[in-house]
Amino acid sequence: MKQEELAERLHSRSQAGVQQKLKRNLQQKFECVFEGIAETGNPKTLLNQIYTELYITEGGATEVNQDHEVRQIETASRKPHRPPTTITCEDIFKTPPDRDQPIRTVLTKGVAGIGKTVLTQKFSLDWAEDKANQDIHFIFPFTFRELNVLKQKKFSLVELVHQFFTETKEAGIWIFEDFQVTFILDGLDECRPPLDFNNTQILTDVTESTSVDVLLMNLIRGNLLPSAHLWITTRPAAANQIPAQWVDMVTEVRGFTDPQKEEYFSKRFTDEEQTNTIISHIKRSRSVHIMCHIPVFCWITATVLEDVLKTTDRRPLPKTLTEMYIHFLVVQAKVKNIKYDGGSDTDPPWSPETRKMIESLGKLAFEQLKKGNLIFYESDLTECGIDISSASVYSGVFTQVFIEERGLYQDKRFCFIHLSVQEFLAALHVHQTFTNTGVNLLSEEQTTSQRSGSAQTQFYQTAVDQALQSPNGHLDLFLRFLLGLSLPTNHSLLQGLLTQTGSSSETNQEISKYIKKKISENVSAERSINLFHCLNELKDQTLVEEIQNKLSSGHLDTDKLSPAQWSALVFILLSSDKDLDVFDLKKYSTSEEVLQKLLPVVKASNKAVLSGCNLSDRSCEGLSSVLRSQSSSLRHVDLSNNDLKDSGVKILSDGLKSPGCRLETLRSGLSGCLITEEGCSSLVSALKSNPSHLRLLDVSYNHPGDSGQELSALLEDPHWTLDTLRSGLS
Known part of the structure; x- marks a missing residue:
């Protein structure tokens, strides 16, 4: 037998042996999970027994979503009419049919507790139990929590693998280029300090020692083991640590659907x-x-x-x-x-x-x-x-x-x-401190000169104000808990822990009144929705019930609604368990003012019917902001027979060319909108900037001039998804 052939057989046996040992160790590590946290003596729960397939979607960007994660959950809970492409755990590296290049690096986003870690454990367990992805030779799961401890030490990539997976060192494996290897890096948001891709040395040798963060950045860039697969998980706020060019696919764990x-x-x-x-x-x-x-x-x-x-x-x-x-x-x-x-x-x-x-x-x-x-x-x-x-x-x-x-x-x-849980205990601490000592932990930078009423009322008003001033809603859930803790009924549940009996009914009424006043002050939709949830924690449903009664009776007169009642209407429509499929402005009023008030509902809908509603270019700024939003569900718009003119189309075009825009059809969209060549030129420019979504455009009964020819040319270009253009009778 030739020496090379013998060496190859020995190498193959060694690889098979270490692979089986790694599989046994990963199976032992991941086959059992504890809902909550492992307790000594608790019965073990098999991961395969309780695992429920999560809702994972393809798409999205690595840009930061700084909103409080509860806001993101509420957005995700509004069911899109046509769900985005969904992916199962085992297919996370499978190349989609619309892609030519294989996928090397997947970045999976999801809010805290949504199931990202369990997802990676299930992927590893299925491989270890020979159920899926058997083309992979080795899976190496790391967590950033573990890697943080090694930040002051130096390793080569091979030494790092040996450190965590000793079976590879015992088998004498120093070369991984010959194998299909998958690295899992779980919890990028927990990486301390954050990775800095702007200032890092280039490293291509897997046996050269350096700091762990330099190793990771070169692995992610593909300088080390370019043939390896990488799966990185993170909370949304840290997603932009990795530049977009080093990520082949972004997925998002949306958690559980209703079923x-x-x-x-x-x-x-x-x-x-x-x-x-x-x-x-x-x-x-x-x-x-x-x-x-x-x-x-x-x-x-x-x-x-x-x-x-x-x-x-x-x-x-x-x-x-x-x-x-x-x-x-x-x-x-x-x-x-x-x-x-x-x-x-x-x-x-x-x-x-x-x-x-x-x-x-x-x-x-x-x-x-x-x-x-x-x-x-x-x-x-x-x-x-x-x-x-x-x-x-x-x-x-x-x-x-x-x-x-x-x-x-x-x-x-x-x-x-x-x-x-952290936010609840924080609210409990602030509440206990105030009721026991009178010290308001939230008042360091607050003035009380404009507030009236008792010290208790001022305390809760301070909390409302601070939550409203938080730019990203980071105190939203904290505020809900703090207000909920003011109710005497909740104090009775904590009897023995809390020494006081809770706020008086007068104080609770004052707080509710203050929140309703804030709702009427034209705050953003997200802030308004959280304030309604706050009223729910205070068991005050009066404002919502008032509008629900008007809706159910069919006597909703939009001309007579107060600002707070408008906010209640938006909250009811967004909180409905019915799909927000078609938003028809005529159901409420044919006016620009009403459209502005209901834009959050337009953003959450699949289709907006706005034809013949007396809209002008003033309406286009709000619609453009909806088109630019990454969280928008809007895919189809009908804007026909409104006097948008060229000025309005220019503003809309800013939204259409945004990378976040996912609009698919302007069906009858802009017909009869008094658009000339100037407006059509803006549309051409927008479609060239963002060619991948709009499939149907209707600009009939306008005067597009030569720009109409440019629009027609886009139909022939394979780079554009536009396949239907209506521009007749101009």
Whole structure:
């Protein structure tokens, strides 16, 4: 036998042996998951048993979405009429039919708790169990939390792989170019400090040592192992750390669709009657139903409702987010009481030690929320006055609230199980501090001269003002929790933890009045929607019910609606569980003023029928902003028989040429809109800038001149998707 052939066979055997060992280790690592956090002695749950396929969509950009993630969830929960291209976990690297080049790097975005990590674990487990992607020789899953610890050390790429996956080192594998390798880099948003692609050395040798961040950037750029696949996951706010040219495909985890929510609860509970009770209750509570897009929130909801349903006194099921999280905290306190303190299920849950733990965790939650941190290190805890030994005790006791993790070098990292839990505990801390000491932790940069009423009312007004001033809605959920905690009924649930009885009914009425005043002050749609959710937490439905009654009776007179009532109408239309398929302006009023007020509904609709509505170029600025928005669902517009003129078409063209524009048809779109050659020239320029979406354009009954010929030429160009142009009788 030739020496080369013998060497190749030995190499092949070595590869098969190490591959099987790696598969066994990954299977052992990922086959079991713990909803919430692993507790010693808890029964293990098989990932394959509880895994519910997530809603993953192709498309999107690496640009930052700085909105609070709850805002992003609410946007995602508005069902698009025609869903975007969906992808299954096992096909994440499969080349779509409309692409020629194979996919090397996939960037998957998703809000905290949406299921990105479980998705990568399922991908690895399916490979390890020989179920999928057997063309891959090795999968190497890393997390940025683990890699953060190595930032001060130097490795070559081969040494880094050997460090985490010792079976490759034991087999003596130093060359990976001959293998199909997949690297998973989970949690880019947790990378400290962030990757800086503008200032990094070029590295092409997999055996050359350097810092871990330089290794990662060269791996992502394709300078190291260009044949490898990379799967990177991140929260949306960190997506732009990686320049777009190094990403072949962007996907987004949208969480659970409505049928997937039901599937999750059906798998979670074996009792069919209990499952049906829980599902019907969630559907009745809009804010809870929206949050159940997040798998972690489904788990929190299941934990709470299971506990409430098994009690003998048949307490009412929690309807608001505040009630849900209060119950969740009570459940965790009861677990601690029974498991660690030797108590019984009927004992009060709030021992002095438990109260101290909650106070410390609340302070940490608030201080880190102000800084925008989800992951905390020992130094962060020390700054909040929590010593490290106490933190370990907290994470050992409140394992489903506060987590301690250890990396390769036994470093300690801490986080709350989900951002919303951190925001709830932060609100609880601010609320407790005020009720116990009178200190308003939110008032450092606030003046109170323009506020009236009691100190309590001023306290909540300060919170509303600060949330409205937050540019990205980062205090939206915090505000909902803080206002919900003001209700006496919620205080009774926390009896023993909170010493006060809650706000008076007069104070709650004053807060509601103040929120309604803010709603009427022409705030943005996102802020207005959050303020309505705040009213829901305060159990004040009067404004919404008023408009719902008008809608159901068919007596909605838009000429007589106040600004607050207009906001209520937008909130109702956006919160409806019906698909926002067609928005027809004539149902409300044929005026530009009404269109401006209802633009958020236009943005969430699949089609906008605006023909013959007395619109002029004044309406085009708002419509152009809708077209530019990445989160817009609008795909079809009919603007025929409005006096838009060339000036209006120019403004619309700015929206059409935006990279975020996904409009497919201007059906009868611009016919009879008094457009001349100048306006058509703007359209030509816009379509050349963004050629990939508009399929049908109607500019008939106008005067396009020579620009009409240019539009016709676009039909023949294979780079443009435009396949139908109507320009007759001009």
